Amino acid sequence: MMALLRAVIRRDLMLAWRRRADIATVVLFFVIVVSLFPLGVGPEPNLLRTIAPGIIWVAALLACMLSLQNMFASDHGDGALDQMLLAAAPLSLIVMARAFAHWLMSGLPLVILSPVLAIQFDLAPELSPVLTLSLLLGTPILTLTGAIGAALTLGLRGGGMLLALLVLPLYVPVLILGAGAVDAASAGLGADAQLLLLAAQLLVTATFAPWAIAVALRISAE
């Protein structure tokens, strides 16, 4: 079982490493979107400090969503996905490993970059770890929930826009809790409540999403 998980994760990471540009695209998108906001709303430091958590979170949401499109697409194209559907191992397990690998390549870079972007917005130094932690807990939820949408829209025309319509409403709680954690910390309330709720949501999603992704993949690959 563990060998299978390791093999799937290794394969996905290796494939991603061979196409490093794809990872760079997601990260660059994230940075550019975040950097556009001060240009739009003006360089007033107090305003930027207030909106920083929201903006970084929204940008992370969009970046995660964009990266989802190619989560199953190339495997669907070359037939590797069919082999996974036929494999003796439970599909939900394979899917879990793939989601984890996908998060390592699309979610984790955003988490690591977030303190740098926080400096851009002059976020108080003690808030930066809260932001990073909230992203660390929240981005896997985005990947797992989004993967359901990616599996459902597999191979459809206009898949990208469709995916956005399906998953963005489902991302609302993560956005609220994630950005809310930083807001609560900056208001001196402590971010424990939001972070614990995010962690709870991560556990629930990690339990049920792989199963839903597997069902969705079987429907789409029929």
Next chain:
Amino acid sequence: MLNQPVLLAGGINIFKYASPQAFYPLAGKMLPWFGWAAALLCLAGLYTGFFVAPTDHQQGESYRIIFIHVPAAWMSMLIYVVMAFWAGVGLIFNTRLSHMMVSALVPTGALFTFVALWTGALWGKPTWGTWWVWDARLTSELILLFLYFGFMTLQAGIDDARRADRAGAVLALVGVINIPIIYFSVKWWNTLHQGASVSLTSAPTMAATMFTGMMLMALAAWMYTIATALHRVRSIIIEREQGAEWLKNHND
């Protein structure tokens, strides 16, 4: 599938009507009843609401939009749950009719959600002085509208009817699990940022006629939903069963 047919107390096999062929004429027979019930209840409800119910001492006449607003909001949420129920039935028992029922319910659900938001804005302007506030209920209703739209675009984007049915069913179930999470997170978000400037919960105690009018309208909304769903499901059956022998021989 189950080996034994599920029998109701009267000995009627409920799976009999799970086949589009058996359900089509039944839906045709029920349709006028629900349609007329919707029309009559709506007339009675509107009459009670606009002519019998007293003027509100705080809000004046503008409160009367409640007779459309509240039933629409109730229906918008209920329909999503009913949809998810049929989606689950469809996935478990693999009954095509359940999936057709889901597709038939969605447009009505989206319509009621839109009506609830629209009338809410019209009501908000005279009473709160603004078309829109980021109140928890308004925001979650808006997200519900997005969920309906997402469902419709997903089904529209898939050409194969069977895949569209099943993909939509998964989405409906994922959505229904998320709705309470969305509602509570939005509610919390709102109270976190600012105390709710307007509270919808502390409505003034209602006169009996107001309550009657609202209940009549709510019943009308139920009947309307059932009638439109039956009508739409018949259209879907005709569309899907094109060329089936029984449909050719069926004339009504």
